[in-house]
Amino acid sequence: MTDQATPMVTVESVTRTFGHGSGKVIALEDVSFEVPRGRLVALVGRSGSGKTSLLNCIGGLDRPSSGRIVVDDVEVTTLSERRRTALRRDTVAFVFQTFGLVPMLSAAENVGLPMRLQTAKTSVRERRVAELLDLVGLSKHKDQRPAELSGGQQQRVAIARALANEPRLLIADEPTGQLDADTGAAIMALLRDVIAAEGMTALVSTHDQGMMDIADDTVRLADGRLVSADDATFVGTGSRATGSEHQGRVI
């Protein structure tokens, strides 16, 4: 039983460095915050500010160099490779800027892929795929392959695929980064709607003001450090927000 009071994501003093010696790059430095359940949190920052690194660490695609990350009461940072794979399969879903669809599969097959990984019954999978494609408005395009779809359509498929296993946490890394403004807005609206509909928590990195506007909370990163958080719980010690942007709760 999940305690609704506990945050969906807890990031504690996370640091991520790449390389060694003079080539060492600090992607994240002592970042701490919490994301309560059911919230759509926007992760904001310039390119290279550490957004993708942070999302990869939260989603179990990468391990922080130090610090602790808990997702849905599970400490991700100590999980084995196999358990992290299970986490991505069952709890967390990704939406990438480049969509990340398997080029040889149709829209329906791409959406159904996570369910195959859960070995869901064929009938259940087919029904769910149909629902999700309907949800993202692509029922008519279910047999088309990614390269035969527009960018917006591909991202819709990617969102539908992310929702397939009913994840508790949706991580979207600049989902509108490759889309024009209108399409990006539409995708953001879609994301907001489906997150609300599925009752999940979402952490979305973006440059998009629209997204920030519709987000419940905003977390800002600059040069790998947390600079502010709106309603998200700010847990930083070393990384502190400045000015009016800092509205988080300091533990």
Next chain:
Amino acid sequence: MRPWRTRLALRRSRVQWALLSVVLLVATLASTLLATLYLLAVATETFAARAALTDAPAEDLRVVVRVAPDAPLDSVAAASQTSIDEYFGPVPYSTSTHAESALLSLPGDDEDGDASGDITLTYVASMDGVDQQIRITEGAEPTAPGEALVPYQLLEAWGLEVGDPLTLAGVFGIDDNPPLTVAGAFVALEPGTDFWRFDRLQGAGYDPATAVPFSGGRIVTDGYGPLLTDAATADQYRVATVTFEYLPDFSSTSVGQASELVERTEALERSAVSAVGVTGNDVRVTSQLDATLGAVVGSLAVTRSSVLVTGLLLLVLSVAALAQTARLMSERRHAEQSLMVARGSSGRQLLGLALIEAVVVSAITIAASPLLASVAYRALASRDAMARAGMNQDPGIPPLTWAVTGVLGVVLILVMVAPLLRRGASFIEAESAQARPRRGAAFQRGGLDLALLVLAGLAYWQLRSYESPVIADGGVARLDPLLAAGPALALLAGALVAVRLIPAASKALEALAARGRRAVMPLAAWEVGRRSARAVSAILLLTLAISIGAFSMAYLASWRQSQDDQAQYHHPADAVVTDVPGTALAQAAQVSGEDLAASAEPALNRSSVISTQTDLGFGDEELTGRPTQLVASTATGLEVYTEGRAGEDGAAAIPAALETVVPESRSVIELPDAADGIAMTVTPSTSTTALTDILVSLRAVVTDATGAVATLDLGTLAVDGEPQQVEATFAPLEDLDHLARPFSITGLQSVWLSTAGESVSAGDISAEGALTLRLSIDEISALTFDQATPVDGVDPVFAATAVEVDLGAPWYASESNVSVTSLEPDGDQLRVEMLTSATALRFRPAALAQTAQPVAESVPIVLTRSLATRLSLEPGEQVRIGLEGSSVLATVADVVPLLPSERPRQEAVITDLDALQVALVQAGAATAVPDAWWIDVADDDLDAYVGTLPAQASVTTQVGEATALKEDPLRVATQAALWLVTAAAIVLAAVGFAVHAVVTVRARLVEFAQLRAVGLGQGQLVRVVAVESVLLTVLGLAFGLGLGVALAYLVAPLVSVGADGRPPLPSVVVEIPWTTVGLLAVEAVVVVMVAIIIVAAMIRRIRPAQTLRSGEQ
């Protein structure tokens, strides 16, 4: 060349060195293998051809010019050499001269005086190299003109001493010759051998039955010779014949020069006769050289065809491997090239960049491959079979090797730049095409595969029509490259048709896999089915490699089996022994093999005459008809025709047709077990004393324990009414222990002739009318050798044991030119009275044969189809077969398609030897002395058996023939080429597949990272790739094995030609070596496993976050 382009190419090469290394590796490997095959062909053309010619027996190489000279020997030799120089051209040769005088007489008596009043004959000869062939028993070699070495027998018989003069006269004393001085005496080291073949007495030195010239062979006397002198001395006597033997030295001859010799052969006889004819008469030129050279050139053409067939297969495989590698490279660079196009690079610039890269890789390949091929060839040639064939030599790097690798280099350039030559598509179009690639490849859409299939069908039809890629061109076998290309075309067409089936097969797989709940199988099936170009290239390479491997192994197994079948067909008996000296019974004793042989059956294999004219005209002794080969053996011997492929192909009908029920024989005169010979007292007489010139030749017919019938010559007696003692042993003393005892006397032959012949006028004969011939035989006894061991110089002593004769009914009699009037013994043991006339006797001998066996109406024979067709004969029809100066009536019992023998297509008559021998006896002829013995002996006992044979005997074995066929210098390359191609198929398939697996995984790293991001585990990802590889392998194996086996059945019988380039006999039966083919499949599985292990390691190193980030960038 723009410098920036070169710099860019260099920079890209530095970054992508691994990819380029793979391309270079595959190209160098393919090019090296092709160059090795070329070196193998070159080595066969030089080393093997020279080895074959150098190893050929002298009799197959020499050219012999024989002439009765009218001019001094020097002039004759010079004339002969002129024509030979012209013939041999650049081929060096050695000359050997043998000059021999006509027969001369040695006046006077020998020491024994038993030739008193008779003429003694001799001859003078000069023989090159004779000093190496004789041992001087007395005196020394001649040192001065007029000196001679004489046979030791002459020295002993005539009591000559060194330094004695020898006066030689013409046979009738008409020549006035200078005397010779005896320098010494000699004995031939190996009389009867090839060196002595031109010698009148074959090196024996003495012949007591030398026919006196102009006596028609009826008068014989002592003959000694040769009296060995130098050429100048010999020239002073009347040189009857001079023989020049020219032996070419082919140790440095090219195949082209050999071919030219074959072409000049036709003109040789004409030019030699023309040149030598002015210095003498009766010029004869004989040589087997053209046949030998023709066989070598033909065998080379056959081997060339095998090497070309396999080489073309290898070329197809190499191009496929290169194309696959180039395609993978192009695929890897797709994004890079798209980016360059997007940034404004023109197609020409991209092409130039690719061209620089391709030319450099190609140049390295061209430069390295011949050197590597030379190393590879030497490794191949060090194998035992190759070394035995004289191939273990360094052929160097012939200039054409660079051309071979150059061709592949050009192909490499083409396949590397070809992707850039395609019609330019926009970036978006290209991306779209990547999303949903067409299932059919470009060549399929263009119908190229179907066109190739039609072309292959045509080539195959042509090949079937010609039955061989080697065609006879003016008597010389020649390779037809178009026909040789048939198998490669068939392979390529088959592989491309298989490729057409791949999308259908993968779609079925895809549909099947998609139904499941899990992800691994569907992901793998989708990859194989939907990225069909990628899958097709891997499956095509695997299909080609497996099919070439399976075909090569099947071809090799079928070829080897065919050599065994041909050996069995050419040589039905386990071993055949020829040149056994002595009579039939003596031969039987010598080949018995002391229990090592299961059976040793006599056989005839000689030229005879067949005539459809069954009635002999008056006075016809010699049958005239069509020359044909006669083959005969006993019923046991003929059983060899029931065995193996020979039997399956119709020869089994031979013993079946010749199996006859022999009527019961009458009583025989049984001899005691210990009998070694027979003796008897014979009294021949006539009804008149006026005829004193009548002789009777007597032969006893004896049968041994095996039923073999033989005649024993008892001598020729004067018909004078006087009792005369005659005797004969069954075999020489040293062979008596091995005879098949007991013997029995089963008949008697007498031939009566008047030596006066037609030259005697009727007035000389007082009795013009009926003439009674009477033969009384009594005191028949068995002779038994009375000494433990024969002692040199001591006459053998035999003990005689009287033999009882109780025939009951007289023997069957068959007569010629005479009528039997009485067979009553009348107090003797045997007695016969016959009636003829003196006139009839003068024209033709009278002959009577008495045998225990009933007189056969005719001998059953089997004819080969070619002979039956030529003479329009059907089973049941009668013919006459001429043999041993006589003839027998025969009935065609059956016709067989071919006769298993060295010349299966020859016209031949086959019959039962025992039946033939009895028929010959009844026709008044002597039994035929076997030409050969067919031995049934286990392979393991073969060497021991051969050790029991006399030194003069020649032995050929089925196993030896098979080995010779397989390991002939000219044919070993076929096997080497097939092994090389199989190894190449394995290596190229392994490298190609591994490259495919690694490169495709590298190309899909981002995709894999995305799959990992959505929850696909590492293990699952490895399984996806493993299943993909297994699917590719299963499809490749299925198509490859199917195609290889189909190709083997369709093509192997057509390309496994005989040594003469014609379809072999018996026909080739395709052998699929399933174990070896299974090993090929295992090899494919091992390659897949290795590839999976490599790929698994790569997948484990994937860091999804970094990969996704780099992929996005």
